[in-house]
Amino acid sequence: MTDQTIVILHNEDNVAVALRALEAGTPVEAGGQRVVVRGSIAAGHKLAIRRIARGSAVTKYRQTIGIALADVEPGEHVHVHNVGMPEHHPHRPTHSDAVRSLAPVDRPGAFQGFVRADGQVGTRNYIGVIASVNCSASVCHAIADAFKGDAMDPFSTVDGVVAITHQSGCGMSATGDGMALLRRTLTGYACNPNFAGVLLVGLGCEVNQVSGLTRSLEAGSPALVETLVIQDEGGVRETVARGIAIVREMLSAASRIRRIEVPAARLKVGLQCGGSDGYSGITANPALGAAVDLLVRHGGTAILSETPEIYGAEHLLTARAVSSDVAGRLLDKLRWWERYAAEAGGDMNNNPSPGNKAGGITTILEKSLGAVSKGGSTALNAVYEYAERASESGLVFMDTPGYDPVSATGQIAGGANLVCFTTGRGSVFGSKPVPTIKLATTTGLFERMRADMDFNCGQIVDGSLTVEQAGAQVFQLMLDIASGTKTHSEQNGMGDREFVPWLRGAIM
Known part of the structure; x- marks a missing residue:
């Protein structure tokens, strides 16, 4: 950083990021040079710090x-x-043995x-009521709704009963x-360690x-699994009456389970960013x-x-x-997405949304360079299909869409017992049975949405924390949070409608 009004992320960059709104005529110091702002620039947006010729690369990080037009x-x-x-955009094979x-x-x-x-560790203790098809969705909600409010008082160690419903299944x-894909997602959810039991x-x-x-559940089902079929009941x-009775029995069993101390190695954290x-x-993703x-x-x-x-x-x-195999799998996924987007006319x-652009993100390249910093600096150990069980430890990658609810649904199906979600515009996403921690990019957002945000990463640009301290x-x-402290999204009751599986294929 060379000026309190801007930040230059690398000395080879030809743009800087405004840390506050800048008006035309405002002088800023950039790498020892005095630059005069030529027009209004919103906070979080970029300004050139040296001349960029048409057709030349615009560089950040x-x-x-992008390319100057x-x-x-x-x-x-x-x-x-x-x-x-x-x-x-060539996909460069840059696997390194070091x-x-x-x-x-x-x-x-x-x-x-x-x-x-089965040895998995949950951070929450829920009972799930899971629909096989949209036709049973309302019944699932009716069963779960019977356990709202003081109905849960006898089961103080259980976090709740949640209906997991969707728009597909037939x-x-x-x-x-x-x-x-749908079955893998549903069975993955049913086997998530944050469920003590599930009713299908x-x-x-x-x-x-x-x-x-x-x-599909036989290989790794939770201890408590029951099924109901509406036409048979x-x-x-x-079905609702029978479901309520079944869930009440499950709650009695689940309430006898207690938290015990386990190593942090048992955490499996889904990484999300939304409303970037x-x-x-600069702040939340690196933190x-x-x-x-x-x-x-x-x-x-x-x-x-x-x-x-x-x-x-x-x-x-x-x-x-x-390994080169892991690198190749990641590149294969990107090539698939290029074809998938082109087939849909895009x-x-x-990808960058109107909100992303209003917040200063210009291209998908810029958005991606910020997004990958959520993954830290360690080795990439595996690449998984959507909703596939993530069995390797360390940093791994799961192929998902960029749409947050769909992506987080895949991660939870893959075994995530916690989600960390960075946001700059102000997402209110929450998930069940897995808690979602919200990290705000700026102090302004944190103050404006204090009842939704869990941590203020804006302290980094404010100068009160380094990236390492924030991390x-x-x-x-x-x-x-894994030990039971409630996130703001949990306190706000979010997560009952955020199960959004990735739907692919023909609907007939």
Whole structure:
């Protein structure tokens, strides 16, 4: 940083980020040079700190984030009006045999968790009512709603009963990729260690039969699994009454489970960013990355995802892959996404949302370079399919869309028992049965949405914390939340409608 009004992230960059709103005529110091702002520039947006010729690379983080569409003079606003994407984006095979590893911590941390029969550890203790098909969704909600409020008073060690419903389950091939993906997601949720037990509810005539789900569960089911089929029970009222009785029995069993101390290595954390802004890659994402490095040093697992949002920064991950096979799998996923977007009439640069752009993010390349910093600096150990069980420890990657609810759903199905979510515009996402920790990029956002945010990463640009200090505090917050401290999204009752599986394939 060379001026309190701007930040230059690398001395080879030709843009700086405004730390506050700048008006035309404002002088700023940039690398020993005096630059005069040529127009209004919002906080979090970029300005040129030296001349950028038309067709030349616009650089931030010492990386190309776009190509100048016109000559850009020092002090000019650099954004969508004068920056475009390169015509071609080659996926560079940059796997290195010199992968960085971090030494284990001398004194490992711990949290209070729920140890399940299969050895997994939960951070929450829920009962799930899971729909096989949308046709049983309302019945699932009716069963879960019976345990709202003081109905849970006798079960103080249970966090609640949550309905897991969706829009699919029928009108699709029983043997296609879409059905396989849905079943993997539903069974992954059912096996998440934050569930003490699950009740599977189907209609009876759907393609996604409850019997098929139970067969999928046999390899790793929770201790408590029950099923109901509406047509077999005699209708809605009978099924709801029977479901309430089953769940009440499950609650009695779940309430006898107690938290015990377990090592921090049992944490499996899904990494998310949503409503990103120009500060995301400066504060919250690097702070989360520092926390991830600590988590990995403790032997834990961090799941980086949102494949479209690493586009343009994948070389930073492949360079850290433990093998050429892992690097190749990641590049294969990106090539698939390029084809997938093109088939839908789009391209990868369609990803930045209006809110991202209003917050200062110009291209998907810029967004991705900030997003990958959530993954810290350690080796990339594995690449997983959507909702696949993440069995490797350390930093791993799961192929998911960039849309936060869909991505987090895949991570939770893959076994995440905690989610950390950075936001610059102000996401209110929450999830059940897994708590979501919200990290605000700026003090302004943290103050404005204090009842939604859990940590203020804006302290980094305010000068009161370094990235490493913020990361250490975020890691401690992970342990506290994992031990039972409620996140703001939990306090606000979020998470009952945020199960959003990735739906692919023909609906017939």
